[in-house]
Amino acid sequence: MKSFLRTILASALVLGGAMSAQAADRAIIVLDASGSMWGQIDGKPKLEIARQALRSVLTTIPADTELGLMAYGHREKGSCSDIELVVPPASGSASAITAAADSMKFLGKTPLSAAVKQAAEDLKYTEDKATVILITDGLETCSADPCALGKELEQSGVDFTAHVVGFGLTAEEGRQVACLAENTGGKYIQASDAKGLEDALAQTVAEPAPAPAPAPTPEPAKPEFNFVPELALAEGAAALKDAGNAWEIYKANADGTKGERLTTEYNNYKGSLEPGDYVIRATLGEAAVEQPLKVEAGQAYKPLFVLNAGTLIVRPRPSDGGDINTGAAVVLDFPGASHPATYYGETKIVLPAGETKVKVTIGQGEANETIQLAAGQTVEKDIIAGVGRVVVNALYAQGGDKVDAGGLDVRVYKAKKKIDGTREQVTYGYGPDNKFDLPAGDYVVVARMDQAEAEQPFNVRVGEAGDVTAVLGAGVLAIDAPGAKEIRVYAARKDIQGNRKEFGYAYDQKHQATLPEGDYVVEADLGDAGKKEGSASVKAGERTELTVQ
Structure with a gap:
């Protein structure tokens, strides 16, 4: 797969700027750095495959190509404005782009339309020739229309082209982003479509553009279309x-098997094929069918492809009568699948006829069903995960301020203890307003902020929502020790051995921590000035400031 993606990326970069004998082209690669790039192919995260492919392909790009890198989803989760020109377009930028990709985080959403538009603007597409190469493993998630954007850029640009590389997209998903390229005169390339292109494209990158071929001898007029398949x-x-x-559409090998892939077309395709032997494969959703085709000169063909498939519609709900959960995972294990396919939220998909096993997961709740699907049939199914929802927060003191900090650690356990006295952890989260979807039962939440911790038992009922609040009984101690190299906080009271319990430290001259209500001793190491101590009393829900000098 690494070699495969390298071929695809080379294709896109060649499409964007391989005319090395002409004036230097300007292009920007727009890289999908969303959280979905953590998905794996053959046990390896897609983001690592992308990094290695960039590293390899960039060594083959002509030195005068002015190339830049833009990324989205690499700094924030859930943000549609997380778009950045990481490396401005310039010649000799390969090492900078490689370094940027290697250090990049992958965690956010997929504002691909806004990113392509920003890249076009950075290239001054209304004034100069400009090329944008989008590499994405997902669809637009920020309420934008890639098709409309393509038309807008084509109309406004001087000589603007967008190429789109669909990394791991299905044919149906690819159709939804292919229009961005097609509307600007660019190419849409699926990862599965680039087989056999690597050598030819490497030569195109390395060598000057060939002289124009002589005009071909006119051929006799042919029918407009000789291949009009139906599905x-x-x-x-x-x-x-x-x-x-x-x-x-594939060339057929001598033994009738699929050979070189020639093209992939969509929907109500009509085309003209040269005389010869072919293998045609039709796909829709997760269903596929293929058959051979022998084309003879002067003949037209209208073959019918029968998928032997039906349509399954799954609506995942937390409870009977509950709203459809858009974040629910819907895993389908259908006939002929090499591995189950995962979708999210309400799912409508064409599947091969037969028995399909469906698993719906909402939070920690899970439901499994087996569905029989006949060819041509549509089956609609509500699947209930059987969960309720709780929103967990922590307070510094009863009736006091909410802990509104990302450092708040929230863990949910089953209430019943195991034989060794421990509890089984169910899930966890960080920060305030943590939402957990849980099956019915008794639980305990443990909330911890710095050195303060509190437990709160609660019960969950299917279909019900509730709030769970843990009261830390703690305050905040802010310490200022000018010139200190180290600060340590201890309980004021010594144990029976004469030792004090430590409550955190910092290698700095300032330190702030959330501590249980009580009395404390603070020790500051002032270097040559020796160690100094100070004392403070922390009250629940209050802030205490102490200076040690």
Whole structure:
């Protein structure tokens, strides 16, 4: 897969700027750094495959190509404005782009339309020729229309082109972003479509553009189309129109197996094929069918492909009558699958006929069902995960301020203790307003902020929502020790051995910590001036400031 993506990335970069004998082109790679890039292919995160592919391909780009790197989703979770020009376009920028990709985080959303538009503007696309290469493993998640953006950039630009590399997208997903490239005269390339291109594209990158080929001798007029395939879900069913299906066209090997992939087309495709032997593969959703085709000169073909598939609609709900959960994971294990497929929220998908096992997960709740799907049939199913929701917070003191800090550690355990006295951890989170979807039962939440900790038991009922609040009984101690190299905090009271319990430290001259209500001794190491001590009493819900000097 690493070699495969390297080929695809090389294709996109060549499309964007491989005319090395002409004036230097300017292009920006827009890299998807969203959290979905943590997904794995053959046991390796997609982000690592992307980094290695960039590192390899950038060594083949002509030195005069002015290339830049833009990323989105690499600094913040849940933000549609997290877009940054990481490396401005310049010649000789390969090492800077490689270093930036290697150090990049992958954690946010997918504002791909806004990122492409910003890249176009940075390239001054309304004044100069400009190329943008988008590499994405997901669809737009920020309420923008990539198709409309493509038309806008094509109309406004002097000579603007966008190429889109769909990394791991299905054919149906690819159709939703391909229009961005097609509307600007660019190319949409799926990772599965680049086989066999690596050598030819490497030569194109390394060598000057060839002289124009002589004009071909005019050929006799041919029919407009000689291949007009149709697709149906079942025998006897009506042909599908604009269904989002894909047509993969291969040259046939001598033994009739698939050979070189020639193209992938979509929906109501009509085309012209040269005489010869082909294998045609039709796909829709998770269903696929293929058949051979022999094309002879002067003949037209209108073959029917039958998927032997049906449509499954799954609506994941937390409880009977509850709203559809858009974040629910819907895992489908269908006939012929090499591995289960995962979707999110309400799922409508075409699957091969037969038995499909469905697993729906909402938070910590899970439901499994087996569904029989006949060819041409549509099955709609509400699947109930059986969970309730709690929102967990912590207070410094009863009736006091809420702990509104990202350092708040929240862990949920089953209330019943195991034989060794410990409890089984169910889930965890950080910061205020943690939302947990949990099956019915008794639980204990343990909230910890710095050195203060509190437990709060609670009960969950399916379909119900509630708030859980843990009271830390703690305050904040802020220490200022000018010139200190180290600060340590101890309980004022000594134990029976004469030792004091430590409550944290800092290698700085300032330190702030949340501490249980009580009396404390603070020791500051002032270097040559020796160690100094101070004392403070911390009250729940209050801030105490202490200077040690």
